[in-house]
Amino acid sequence: MKKVLITGAAGFLGSHLCDKFIKEGFHVIGMDNLITGDLKNIEHLFKLETFEFYHHDVTKFVHVPGDIDYILHFASPASPIDYLKIPIQTLKVGSLGTHNLLGLARAKNARIMIASTSEVYGDPLVHPQTEEYYGNVNTIGPRGVYDEAKRFQESITMAYHRAHGLETRIARIFNTYGPRMRLNDGRVIPAFIGQALRGENITVFGDGSQTRSFCYVDDQIEGLYRLLLSDYHLPVNIGNPGEITILDFAKEIVKLTETDQKIIFKPLPQDDPLQREPDISRAKIVLDWEPKISREVGMKKTYEYFKSLSKEELLKSEH
Numbered sequence: 582m583k584k585v586l587i588t589g590a591a592g593f594l595g596s597h598l599c600d601k602f603i604k605e606g607f608h609v610i611g612m613d614n615l616i617t618g619d620l621k622n623i624e625h626l627f628k629l630e631t632f633e634f635y636h637h638d639v640t641k642f643v644h645v646p647g648d649i650d651y652i653l654h655f656a657s658p659a660s661p662i663d664y665l666k667i668p669i670q671t672l673k674v675g676s677l678g679t680h681n682l683l684g685l686a687r688a689k690n691a692r693i694m695i696a697s698t699s700e701v702y703g704d705p706l707v708h709p710q711t712e713e714y715y716g717n718v719n720t721i722g723p724r725g726v727y728d729e730a731k732r733f734q735e736s737i738t739m740a741y742h743r744a745h746g747l748e749t750r751i752a753r754i755f756n757t758y759g760p761r762m763r764l765n766d767g768r769v770i771p772a773f774i775g776q777a778l779r780g781e782n783i784t785v786f787g788d789g790s791q792t793r794s795f796c797y798v799d800d801q802i803e804g805l806y807r808l809l810l811s812d813y814h815l816p817v818n819i820g821n822p823g824e825i826t827i828l829d830f831a832k833e834i835v836k837l838t839e840t841d842q843k844i845i846f847k848p849l850p851q852d853d854p855l856q857r858e859p860d861i862s863r864a865k866i867v868l869d870w871e872p873k874i875s876r877e878v879g880m881k882k883t884y885e886y887f888k889s890l891s892k893e894e895l896l897k898s899e900h
């Protein structure tokens with residue numbers, strides 16, 4: 582049985598990755614320090630013999646006994662309000678954490694995949710974004726802590742590949758959504774749905790003309806799984822090219838939730854990218870992958886999930 586170590590296992594993507602690898606017959610070792618994650622996301626796995634969990638901060642030396650075949654480094658705050666609240670931890674998990682996991686991969690002769698992001702393109706001047714684009718990042722702005730940590734993460738991963746012949750994979754993940762996102766993580770989908778469920782106004786930042794392209798989690802996990810098992814070591818964009826403005830998206834949420842919430846406008850956060858859409862030609866060729874789940878279907882499933890949460894959780898998410 583192949584063994585895979587997944588960091589960030591109690592988070593949104595990490596917990597879905599744990600499910601996927603268990604389903605595919607792997608032994609899964611989850612690792613998380615729970616800074617933005619929640620054990621509830623993986624509690625259903627604790628009864629399995631093929632699942633282990635380590636409560637550990639990966640910026641500290643990482644020790645795991647025995648063999649490991651694959652490492653997926655997904656630990657990192659991922660929502661702007663999280664990484665603005667814990668900027669130094671964000672820089673550390675992308676840099677020191679990645680260094681520790683690359684060292685572990687080398688010691689175990691394991692293949693490692695890192696969770697990079699569309700944020701390496703910053704506020705992009707090329708649209709849609711191809712993997713060849715070098716990006717437009719404000720290093721000293723408030724988002725820089727995340728963007729630069731991820732850019733460093735890619736650089737050190739390529740350095741280990743070149744210097745040590747380590748088997749590495751780099752996933753550039755674009756906005757992904759679905760069940761197990763934290764209601765109060767501040768990202769636009771839980772924010773809008775939470776507001777609709779609490780009967781509050783929907784807060785669009787700026788004039789809402791900025792765009793995003795949202796990928797449903799099941800599609801994302803399939804793309805990541807294929808990338809890990811591929812023989813391709815250069816970065817691959819994984820996301821859904823269905824681009825929409827945030828204002829139109831807010832209107833979709835009002836329709837989906839059958840509420841008559843008002844849309845109100847708040848200031849645009851500094852360095853908020855004006856447009857974002859993945860060019861997924863590379864993923865199509867290298868992974869024979871493209872997303873299959875429409876925003877309409879994905880958003881219905883996501884809304885059902887948030888509706889099923891308790892009233893207390895909903896009220897807790899107010900901020």
Ligand code: NAD
Nearest residue numbers: 589591592593594614615616617618638639656657659757
């Ligand atoms: P999340 O916040 O739900 O999960 C991140 C997990 O990492 C949490 O469980 C958190 O407790 C854990 N963690 C953070 N620092 C840690 C540390 N030092 N040691 C151990 N665990 C730590 O976020 P997510 O959306 O699941 O994102 C997962 C990864 O995917 C991140 O690396 C993120 O940058 C990347 N990513 C996500 C998206 C997206 O749309 N969800 C887009 C691009 C990139």
Ligand code: UDP
Nearest residue numbers: 661767768769770772784785786791827853
């Ligand atoms: N946004 C918004 N209202 C909110 C939360 C987010 O208008 O309550 C906007 C945000 O300014 C950005 C987009 O929605 O333009 C996506 O934000 P998110 O935090 O989900 O992810 P990002 O792609 O910016 O990392």
